[in-house]
Amino acid sequence: MATIQIPDALLVKNYIAGDENALAVLINRHQSKIYGFIYSKMADRDVADDVFQDTFIKVIKTLKSNSYNEEGKFLPWVMRIAHNLIVDHYRKNKKMPMLRETEEFSIFSVLTDTSMNAEGRIITEVIEKDLQKIIKQLPDDQREVLTMRIYQDLSFNEIAELTGVSINTALGRMRYALMNLRKLIEKNQIILTN
Numbered sequence: 001m002a003t004i005q006i007p008d009a010l011l012v013k014n015y016i017a018g019d020e021n022a023l024a025v026l027i028n029r030h031q032s033k034i035y036g037f038i039y040s041k042m043a044d045r046d047v048a049d050d051v052f053q054d055t056f057i058k059v060i061k062t063l064k065s066n067s068y069n070e071e072g073k074f075l076p077w078v079m080r081i082a083h084n085l086i087v088d089h090y091r092k093n094k095k096m097p098m099l100r101e102t103e104e105f106s107i108f109s110v111l112t113d114t115s116m117n118a119e120g121r122i123i124t125e126v127i128e129k130d131l132q133k134i135i136k137q138l139p140d141d142q143r144e145v146l147t148m149r150i151y152q153d154l155s156f157n158e159i160a161e162l163t164g165v166s167i168n169t170a171l172g173r174m175r176y177a178l179m180n181l182r183k184l185i186e187k188n189q190i191i192l193t194n
Contacts, residue, residue, distance in 0.1 A: 008074035016063055023063075027056060030075050034082055041086045051089060055082045127191075134184040142177035145170055 014022035035052050042048040058081050062068050135143055148154045160167040
């Protein structure tokens with residue numbers, strides 16, 4: 001049996017008339033689109049949650065004050081509110097510079113997506129696996145110092161103390177580890193850039 005979907009315009013009218021459940025239906029119907037839009041613009045899930053909540057607080061206030069102009073476009077109207085709140089958030093936190101487009105300046109000349117794409121992530125994973133393989137080929141004492149320095153971010157003083165050797169010995173092992181890594185990289189023809 002097919003279920004009949006009540007149009008957004010009717011749900012808005014019902015909510016304004018006092019039917020609280022009508023708003024719940026509207027939120028459930030559109031929350032994934034609205035939240036997805038907000039989250040795509042925000043890097044932080046907590047901030048996206050706050051903007052989503054603020055969006056519906058503004059929707060409720062506007063509907064309750066009878067200032068909503070029904071044109072059968074509830075979702076685009078809510079998306080516009082969400083967009084404005086996102087812009088307000090960035091302005092308030094001064095994370096987004098205000099740039100005006102002119103004939104000499106296009107906003108697209110400064111906007112870039114610096115996040116790594118799927119191909120970049122795969123290449124990085126392959127490089128890391130290759131690097132781990134050649135690190136395993138190092139002598140134990142060199143591998144130990146290299147791992148402590150690079151992966152555990154320990155100082156040479158800490159490495160010397162933990163391994164029971166002098167700081168000069170720890171520095172020497174690191175130097176030999178790097179020299180041997182270079183040789184292994186060349187020998188195995190491993191490319192460590194993407």
